[in-house]
Amino acid sequence: MTTVTSDPAVAAAAATRTGRASSLPPLTPKLLAGLVIAGAIILFGVVGPFVVGSPSKVDNIGLSGPSPEFLLGTTQTGQDVLAQLAYATRGSLIIGAVVGIISVALSAFFGVVGAYAGGWLDESFSLFSNVMLVIPGLPLVIIISSYVQDKSLLLVAVVLAITSWAGSARVLRGFTLSVRSRDYVAAARVSGEKSWRILCVEILPNLIPLLASQAVFAVIFAILGEAGLSFLGLGASGSFTWGTMLYYAQNGLALRLEAWWWFVPPGLLIALFGAALSLINFSIDEIINPKLRTQTRAARKGWGLSRRQLKAITTEDEL
Amino acid sequence: MRYALQKVVFYVVAFWAALTLNFLLPRWMPGNPVDIMLSKLAQRGPVTPETREAIELLLGTNSQLPLWDQYVQYLGQVLTGNLGVSVTFFPAPVSQVIGQTLPWTIGLIGISTILSFLLGVGLGQLAGWKRGSWLDNIIPVTTMFQSVPYFWLALILVFLFGSVWQFFPINGGYDVWETTPGWNAAFIGSVIYHGTLPALTIVLSSIGGWMLGMRNMMVSTLSEDYIVTAEAKGLSPRRIMTTYAARNAVLPSVAGFAISLGFVVAGSIVTEAVFSYPGIGSALLQAVGSNDYALMQGIFLVITLSVLGANLIVDLLYSLIDPRTRARA
Numbered sequence: 188m189t190t191v192t193s194d195p196a197v198a199a200a201a202a203t204r205t206g207r208a209s210s211l212p213p214l215t216p217k218l219l220a221g222l223v224i225a226g227a228i229i230l231f232g233v234v235g236p237f238v239v240g241s242p243s244k245v246d247n248i249g250l251s252g253p254s255p256e257f258l259l260g261t262t263q264t265g266q267d268v269l270a271q272l273a274y275a276t277r278g279s280l281i282i283g284a285v286v287g288i289i290s291v292a293l294s295a296f297f298g299v300v301g302a303y304a305g306g307w308l309d310e311s312f313s314l315f316s317n318v319m320l321v322i323p324g325l326p327l328v329i330i331i332s333s334y335v336q337d338k339s340l341l342l343v344a345v346v347l348a349i350t351s352w353a354g355s356a357r358v359l360r361g362f363t364l365s366v367r368s369r370d371y372v373a374a375a376r377v378s379g380e381k382s383w384r385i386l387c388v389e390i391l392p393n394l395i396p397l398l399a400s401q402a403v404f405a406v407i408f409a410i411l412g413e414a415g416l417s418f419l420g421l422g423a424s425g426s427f428t429w430g431t432m433l434y435y436a437q438n439g440l441a442l443r444l445e446a447w448w449w450f451v452p453p454g455l456l457i458a459l460f461g462a463a464l465s466l467i468n469f470s471i472d473e474i475i476n477p478k479l480r481t482q483t484r485a486a487r488k489g490w491g492l493s494r495r496q497l498k499a500i501t502t503e504d505e506l
Numbered sequence: 507m508r509y510a511l512q513k514v515v516f517y518v519v520a521f522w523a524a525l526t527l528n529f530l531l532p533r534w535m536p537g538n539p540v541d542i543m544l545s546k547l548a549q550r551g552p553v554t555p556e557t558r559e560a561i562e563l564l565l566g567t568n569s570q571l572p573l574w575d576q577y578v579q580y581l582g583q584v585l586t587g588n589l590g591v592s593v594t595f596f597p598a599p600v601s602q603v604i605g606q607t608l609p610w611t612i613g614l615i616g617i618s619t620i621l622s623f624l625l626g627v628g629l630g631q632l633a634g635w636k637r638g639s640w641l642d643n644i645i646p647v648t649t650m651f652q653s654v655p656y657f658w659l660a661l662i663l664v665f666l667f668g669s670v671w672q673f674f675p676i677n678g679g680y681d682v683w684e685t686t687p688g689w690n691a692a693f694i695g696s697v698i699y700h701g702t703l704p705a706l707t708i709v710l711s712s713i714g715g716w717m718l719g720m721r722n723m724m725v726s727t728l729s730e731d732y733i734v735t736a737e738a739k740g741l742s743p744r745r746i747m748t749t750y751a752a753r754n755a756v757l758p759s760v761a762g763f764a765i766s767l768g769f770v771v772a773g774s775i776v777t778e779a780v781f782s783y784p785g786i787g788s789a790l791l792q793a794v795g796s797n798d799y800a801l802m803q804g805i806f807l808v809i810t811l812s813v814l815g816a817n818l819i820v821d822l823l824y825s826l827i828d829p830r831t832r833a834r835a
Binding site: 314317318321322323325326327329330331332333334407411414415418419421429430433437443450453454457458460461462464465469472476 | 516517519520523524527531532649650652653654655656657658659661662665722726775776779790791794797802803805806809810813814817
């Protein structure tokens with residue numbers, strides 16, 4: 188198999204820095220913006236449902252625009268959009284969290300353990316993840332969903348997780364293979380450490396940035412996947428998520444009737460949350476691969492050069 | 507040669523896994539799909555014993571045959587192309603429904619994916635070459651496009667270009683009233699006209715990933731020693747960018763292209779739902795809507811087969827581009 192990873196030697200250089208404090212990403216504007224937006228949305232999902240009214244209470248003012256009484260207007264049947272949005276945020280975040288945890292656990296197990304053990308275990312694990320990788324996920328999810336009539340939020344999350352771990356297992360495997368052949372691992376083995384200890388103490392810490400970025404990616408993937416599934420009418424029954432909100436808005440012809448307050452907020456929240464998570468991911472990427480850190484505009488500012496010297500460098504680059 | 511053989515064997519194994527999954531899924535799931543399907547078929551017309559037997563094999567049943575014998579018979583049936591009869595498009599057999607819808611999907615999705623890949627890699631190459639330039643700073647923005655739910659973006663575009671400023675038709679694959687399908691200019695023009703907006707939405711939502719991947723690889727490649735050597739030799743920057751850096755930087759993207767093909771075919775389901783495009787995704791959704799299990803299973807198999815085939819082709823090409831894969835095999 189061809190493994191596609193960023194050059195492991197590069198990542199190793201990043202991982203050899205000492206001290207616990209320096210292993211946290213530096214607080215760049217990108218990271219800060221990502222954390223603030225994601226934090227605000229999570230807070231809304233956690234606290235929101237306690238503050239707003241009932242999301243399914245029907246009222247006789249249908250499709251009214253934003254007003255002091257209903258901050259985000261109402262749906263066709265007069266339900267409060269803001270209340271629905273708060274519950275939907277909670278639902279989608281639960282899906283994201285569950286899928287993130289399960290798929291990282293699966294990919295770490297199949298990627299790291301297999302690569303560390305080597306031999307036939309590695310062969311069979313890697314064959315299994317490669318097969319899972321090429322079998323298309325969404326059609327499979329759709330088919331499983333159509334057999335089961337009453338779906339809980341958890342079931343949808345589990346099905347999404349099962350179909351989405353293989354890609355990151357492959358990346359982790361490639362990286363573990365390179366870490367495993369390093370000298371300090373060999374030294375630990377010679378000095379008689381148990382293999383589970385080598386795995387947890389020597390190898391896993393180096394994988395943390397990679398695992399973090401895979402987890403963030405899995406959460407984005409899960410939230411988008413659930414939204415797509417719900418939009419096709421195959422989501423969890425009787426629950427509020429961003430996807431089901433969009434499904435009802437689409438079926439209620441929200442766009443045709445120009446009820447933007449019903450259609451835009453859920454999609455915008457998904458986009459914002461995804462964007463915030465990608466910003467966090469960019470910062471993690473720059474830890475994994477230090478080459479991505481140099482030579483950007485922000486880095487040049489830190490060199491303390493005069494404006495003219497900076498200009499010279501920039502033009503030189505653009506020749 | 508050995509590498510190619512390894513690949514072919516792997517994809518045969520993957521296809522066998524998909525077949526087995528297809529065989530076991532209806533048998534694991536709650537409910538009794540066979541009865542549901544047969545009762546639906548009986549509403550449409552008389553069900554012959556052969557049809558009944560075919561559907562029982564496809565979907566599992568409480569028949570007295572041991573599971574293993576069912577499995578062998580099922581494999582034989584699928585390999586001869588007998589996928590049962592569709593309820594939704596009764597009395598057409600499943601294979602015929604798939605044959606009619608597949609070209610639409612492959613045309614629309616294939617063209618837009620290749621376009622997105624070429625554009626994304628080209629722009630990513632420039633962004634990596636001119637690090638810190640305005641193009642490079644666009645990348646986070648295009649990546650954010652990826653976290654916008656695809657169907658939401660598509661629906662808003664449909665609303666804008668289809669309803670507000672009626673540039674494009676909002677659904678269908680061609681003009682049903684004015685043209686007749688065939689190799690005539692009017693029909694082909696109509697297909698292109700109807701396909702523009704869906705293709706545009708696919709490109710918009712997928713280009714960011716290609717750009718980012720190519721840009722990051724480009725940055726890593728540019729710090730290699732042989733680039734410095736090339737500069738020292740006084741080669742023109744353009745030549746260094748294209749024939750020295752980009753050629754090596756594009757390799758992971760090519761490998762990623764194979765993997766993304768699978769996601770693309772899957773994504774086509776949502777695209778076709780938004781645009782009511784007459785492709786295989788729409789057929790799958792119709793099958794789901796009317797509990798047409800035979801058609802569902804058939805479509806899943808065909809989608810898997812096409813993804814595996816595309817992957818195999820990309821893998822074999824990859825070994826031509828990158829000799830290191832051959833050495834490792």
